[in-house]
Amino acid sequence: MSNILTQSATPLTLSDIPPELDLEAEILRLKKEMNAVILAHYYQDGDIQDIADFIGDSLDLSRKAANTDADVIIFCGVKFMAEVAKILSPQKTVLLPDLNAGCSLEDSCQPAAFKAFREAHPDHIALTYINCSAEVKALSDIIVTSSNAEAIIRQIPEDQPILFSPDKYLGGYLSKVTGREMLLWDGTCIVHEQFSERELVKLKTRHPNAHIIAHPECPEALLNYADFIGSTSRLLYFVTQHDGDEIIVLTEPGILHQMQKAAPAATLITVPGMNKGGCVSCNNCPYMKLNTVEKLYLCMANRRPELALDEATRLQAEISLRRMLEMSP
């Protein structure tokens, strides 16, 4: 395929993609031409994960974005993750397949309301989950991910009161494991909060020997059934250590692609959502799933959408993010 599809003045749209185009080959060609790196989160569709140069959890992806020597970072994840890449690598061009790929946790925590929350508790340190906007990061003291939050909390002096935002379930879980009382923002992940406890109990009865593993964004009622709780990368590691076993997985099913590759003999069982009496696809993140291979190709061919950030916000957000990187084990 010729380069006419590259950088045309009018952006190409889905209907401009010829059906015979070898999308994967074009993506690889454009990647070389642009000196780009493709980063993908575990919740992306398997075909995107297979094209990506690097797949990881939020912490892995932040580190990768901070250290890459590529000129362009193509971020297949959600917008706050692409923002992290831009905050840590401001000199790079950061492209994402769909600018509308948001996050319910980010939506729950608007900067003005978060600022008021902080001002109402001036003696508290603001520990904020990475699933938030650049503006909220700029108003925070330390950013955490589900991989490093526990270790970071343990480094904060016992007498220092903590605000934890925006995920109340992750915050509640961390309070329990660290014994630290924290004031929690009232936000939730719409994916992890909707797994059906009833369906989980049925699965557990049908598969009595299965391990139950869960992401800490799940509500406590679900976490109480879990044999193992961890970030996406830790859940993946657990599965690699239990190849051949039955495993009930309480997180977004995009990660099953890597789990099954890493543990081909494992039986992985997903848990339906409670919506509409057990909707099987409600456990897919609607934001993550906005990205497709076609949109990945288009963002490379069009060199847009490009992530842009106000420089004052970026600089301020970089402080809390760098603190996270320094405090991460």
Ligand code: 13P
């Ligand atoms: P981790 O991959 O860091 O565990 O985060 C999960 C998540 O919800 C990303 O949006």
Ligand code: SF4
């Ligand atoms: Fe946000 Fe939940 Fe989707 Fe992650 S899975 S991007 S936390 S809505």
